[in-house]
Amino acid sequence: MVIVGKKPKMRYVTACITLFNRGENEIVLRARGKSISNCIDVALLLKKSFYSNLKIKNVFIGYDEAELNENRKRYVSFIEITISR
């Protein structure tokens, strides 16, 4: 799994290429909150510029619960994109 944050997209693209070169056939990209659009960009960039046969196998959305203190909870949306070559 590659956790996509706020760093430049190419960092995550490179991480995925490294994993594919090591023999992985399937990678899950995961991001939360504001990094979600970055995560989608990474998946589409890999497909557009590096692996034209890349498959977006699954896109899953959900939310993580984070307990701030005893009374308050916060919900943060996440996305998980499964790609395979």
Added chain:
Amino acid sequence: MVIVGKKPKMRYVTACITLFNRGENEIVLRARGKSISNCIDVALLLKKSFYSNLKIKNVFIGYDEAELNENRKRYVSFIEITISR
């Protein structure tokens, strides 16, 4: 289809509830770029707080091409979430 932008989430939640009340069974939520996380929040908020049986039927990601001028193109990622009650 409901286009989700940068307005408060509840605006879009209300728009969806109105559509469901008018008899729609399926709604497509669409957002581009930075509004994507807002769009996911809207879908999950509808499920968590309003329609516990709501189904996230499909999540599709892709990119729109925008021609800036003759030589340059810009790509903007989008998400389309199909929800049904």
